[in-house]
Amino acid sequence: MVDRANRPSALNAPSASAPGSQVDIVGQGGSQKVVATLPSGESVEVLLFGATVTSWKSNGGKTENLWVSEKADLTGTKAVRGGIPVVFPVFGPPPKSGHATSSLPQHGFARASRWEFLGKSTVEDALESDSVKLDFGLDRQGLSDEARKAWPLDFGLVYSVTLSKDKLQTVITVRNEGDESFEFQFLLHTYFRIQDISKVAITGLSGTEYIDKVLDATTHTQSDNTLKITGEVDRVYKDIKQDTTSITEDGKPRFDVVRDNVKDTVTWNPWIQKAKAMGDFAPDDGYKNMVCVEIGAVDGWQKLEKGEVWEGGMLVKSLL
Numbered sequence: 130m131v132d133r134a135n136r137p138s139a140l141n142a143p144s145a146s147a148p149g150s151q152v153d154i155v156g157q158g159g160s161q162k163v164v165a166t167l168p169s170g171e172s173v174e175v176l177l178f179g180a181t182v183t184s185w186k187s188n189g190g191k192t193e194n195l196w197v198s199e200k201a202d203l204t205g206t207k208a209v210r211g212g213i214p215v216v217f218p219v220f221g222p223p224p225k226s227g228h229a230t231s232s233l234p235q236h237g238f239a240r241a242s243r244w245e246f247l248g249k250s251t252v253e254d255a256l257e258s259d260s261v262k263l264d265f266g267l268d269r270q271g272l273s274d275e276a277r278k279a280w281p282l283d284f285g286l287v288y289s290v291t292l293s294k295d296k297l298q299t300v301i302t303v304r305n306e307g308d309e310s311f312e313f314q315f316l317l318h319t320y321f322r323i324q325d326i327s328k329v330a331i332t333g334l335s336g337t338e339y340i341d342k343v344l345d346a347t348t349h350t351q352s353d354n355t356l357k358i359t360g361e362v363d364r365v366y367k368d369i370k371q372d373t374t375s376i377t378e379d380g381k382p383r384f385d386v387v388r389d390n391v392k393d394t395v396t397w398n399p400w401i402q403k404a405k406a407m408g409d410f411a412p413d414d415g416y417k418n419m420v421c422v423e424i425g426a427v428d429g430w431q432k433l434e435k436g437e438v439w440e441g442g443m444l445v446k447s448l449l
């Protein structure tokens with residue numbers, strides 16, 4: 130594991146072991162998921178397909194924080210439309226040719242591969258409450274023949290999902306297990322559930338350069354302190370100086386998204402026409418109840434030499 134001097138203290142690994150939370154593996158085949166619940170009622174569900182977090186409830190289990198489409202495929206055949214899909218080793222459409230990821234589908238293979246549940250650790254957060262950490266693994270052997278052929282490199286991923294009272298931490302470690310170096314991108318495609326998109330503002334991006342995919346991938350700089358969503362938004366904010374991007378609703382803080390060792394964040398809302406055009410997006414007006422704030426390392430590539438490890442992720446605070 131890499132050790133970083135500037136690691137946010139909230140992300141420090143908890144040390145003492147404590148009982149109390151419930152962890153179950155439920156469902157069959159492609160629908161199998163790990164469900165963890167704290168004694169105080171908060172819960173998280175992680176589908177083994179894609180290691181996709183499909184539910185995160187805080188506030189004693191009363192508040193669902195993630196949006197999942199009513200038509201999302203939760204049977205292990207297609208990436209989930211909603212929750213937190215894991216994007217690796219390429220973000221968006223891959224380079225047309227000449228890159229090791231060029232034969233992969235949009236957003237890579239991690240969100241559409243079955244991960245292994247490596248186990249849980251229950252821990253007591255010295256400052257507040259119990260928490261539970263779930264670990265998931267994916268390596269070359271776990272890929273479909275097609276993905277293995279398209280990206281013929283040896284790698285190991287461990288994805289850790291830690292639930293505590295009003296926080297969810299999601300961190301990935303990427304290891305190069307082969308003899309050659311490789312390059313990758315990584316992103317957590319989080320669909321936040323919100324009440325009303327017209328009342329939402331995103332802060333913590335001001336002064337940042339972004340690529341606007343809605344405006345022919347042209348480059349702009351965020352001049353306003355807040356980003357309001359009043360139409361289709363698809364922006365890649367690069368090299369953000371602030372650690373935290375926040376979502377407010379009706380002027381009140383709703384989520385803080387704290388980046389850990391990653392510098393980029395994508396903001397996405399498909400709005401009316403694109404939402405309708407997606408076969409797995411429902412209801413049609415679901416775009417009013419979701420906004421994607423996707424932390425990642427997507428500007429350029431991360432390079433790992435043989436045996437090297439990279440780590441990055443986020444801590445999300447639900448502020449209701």
Ligand SMILES: O=P(O)(O)OC[C@H]1O[C@@H](O)[C@H](O)[C@@H](O)[C@@H]1O
Pocket residue numbers: 221235236318342363364395397423
């Ligand atoms: O339909 P997908 O592959 O899940 O992608 C959804 C969106 O994901 C976002 O991260 C991209 O910036 C968008 O361009 C894309 O449309």
